[in-house]
Amino acid sequence: MKVGLSPEITLLLMACSTNLSTEKKTQLTHFLSQHPLNWERLYALAGRHRLKPFLYQTFLQIPTIPESFLAALQQDCRISSTDNLLKLHQYHVVSAILTENNIDHMPLKGIFLAEHCYPDSGLRISGDIDVLVRKEDVFKTVHLLQTKEYHLNQQQRLHWQQGEQVILTDLFEVSLFKPFFNDSYFDIDLHWQILGFNRHYALFDLAYVRSEPTFSTEREVVLLVIHHGVNNVWQQIYYVNDLYFFLNSRGINWDRLMQELRLYGLEHVFLAGLYWCYQVWNIQLPEFIHELVLSPRIYSLAEAYSKNWEADNSSEFSTLILKQLSFFIKAQTKFNKQLKICSTFISSRVFRYSLFRVGKRLIYLPKELGFITILIRTIQSLFRFLPTHR
Known part of the structure; x- marks a missing residue:
């Protein structure tokens, strides 16, 4: 393992296991005895890297873990496991609707991997439900989802007002949400094209x-x-x-x-x-x-x-x-690949639409305005680098 990694990241990597051997337990116990941990940082990094289920499963077999830390992980894992099951069920509901309406589709990333690749779906914390459809089925799919109480957010609605051709030209995916319980939502990212860099x-x-x-x-x-x-x-x-x-x-x-x-x-x-x-x-x-x-x-x-x-x-x-x-x-x-990367990076930043906010209102600028849109996005990007916005 890389020497330059912090003890917290090193431990998270060591905790990535589905079958903790006696040798691995010994290594972990020795590591914990030799490296003082920042437990608060470990907890935060485990969340950022979506590794709490792995960490909890591993720490259950190590006797020296603080009980309060283990209890916090246990509670988080219960929540994420329930969340996964709900999202997985919702994906199957959506998939059945699309199949019934002859819409070819496939799941992407989290939901698919959790169900079909991980040994236990609870080990893979999922975010949005990502679905890939054909370009010609985008609007039919969105309309179907809207009949099932899915909604477009403010930014997506603004784009929807520009017309179907603009949507298919400007965007490669659209996000919809469905209220579930209190402040909880099911979020679907509906893709019809996947960007390869740009x-x-x-x-x-x-x-x-x-x-x-x-x-x-x-x-x-x-x-x-x-x-x-x-x-x-x-x-x-x-x-x-x-x-x-x-x-x-x-x-x-x-x-x-x-x-x-x-x-x-x-x-x-x-x-x-x-x-x-x-x-x-x-x-x-x-x-x-x-x-x-x-x-x-x-x-x-x-x-x-x-x-x-x-x-x-x-x-x-x-x-x-x-x-x-x-x-x-x-x-x-x-x-030639490096040159293509640089040239497409520049062209993709220039010839694209922009959305910017004035007060509470979102303004749409089409890609045909070219350098005006890149000027606005440059200012927005520089603004994000200011310390108060990091």
């Missing part, structure tokens, strides 16, 4: 996954790497766990997977995540993949990603956008 670099859709059924699993890995590795720079440890459990639960055609990843410049982003799958979970890999994962270049890239784990909060907005650019460029070995 709209001008690569776009993926349901047809991409469905077009070659023999390699649909490998293409699902591509979508996972896009979301977790490129768009979110592996900045939370549960992203690594997602990759491990998906790969471990599927038969992978490694040659085809690497070919697909290489096509989009994703090879090293994937291998950096796979490096941590190996370090944390000792994932079994083909020899040629194992050699790639342990190469100096991938080690260096994986270490750079792991520096994001120590932050109190996940990067968002302008900070995350800059990290996406920086890490994706670092992950390339060919100049």
Whole structure:
């Protein structure tokens, strides 16, 4: 394990286990005796990295854990486990509605992984319910969900007023919410395209996954790497766990997977995540993949990603956008890919719509206004970097 990691992050990585061996218990007990912990920070980081279920399951088998800390974890895990079950049930309700109306769809990320890849769905804390549909089914799906008490938020309603063509041109997903109990909601992110870094670099859709059924699993890995590795720079440890459990639960055609990843410049982003799958979970890999994962270049890239784990909060907005650019460029070995990343980054920031708030009112500016929109977004981005807005 990396020496430079804090005791809290190191412990969270060590706690990622589904079957704690006697040897691992001994290692953990020794580690706890040798490294004073900031228990408050450990609790906060376990929440940020969505690892409380793993930490609780592990700490139940370690005798030296403070009872108050264990009790807090137990309560959190009860809540998240119930929340998962409710979201999973709601997804199945939505899925049945879409199936009845002949709408092809597939779940993405949390709900899908919790149900089909993790050994216990309670280990994978889920956020929104993510569903991918075909572009031609977007409005039919939204109207169906609205009949089931789902609503668009203020920002989405503003876009809806611009017309269907504008929505399909400007957006790649739409968010809907359904009140559940008190201040609780079911949130659905309805996707019809997945951004690969940005709209001008690569776009993926349901047809991409469905077009070659023999390699649909490998293409699902591509979508996972896009979301977790490129768009979110592996900045939370549960992203690594997602990759491990998906790969471990599927038969992978490694040659085809690497070919697909290489096509989009994703090879090293994937291998950096796979490096941590190996370090944390000792994932079994083909020899040629194992050699790639342990190469100096991938080690260096994986270490750079792991520096994001120590932050109190996940990067968002302008900070995350800059990290996406920086890490994706670092992950390339060919100049033409680096050039494409830079050129599409610039074009995607210029030729896009903007929403900005004046008082309580949201204002929409179409992408045709070009540099006016980028000027507004630049000011907004700089504003977010001010200390009072971090």
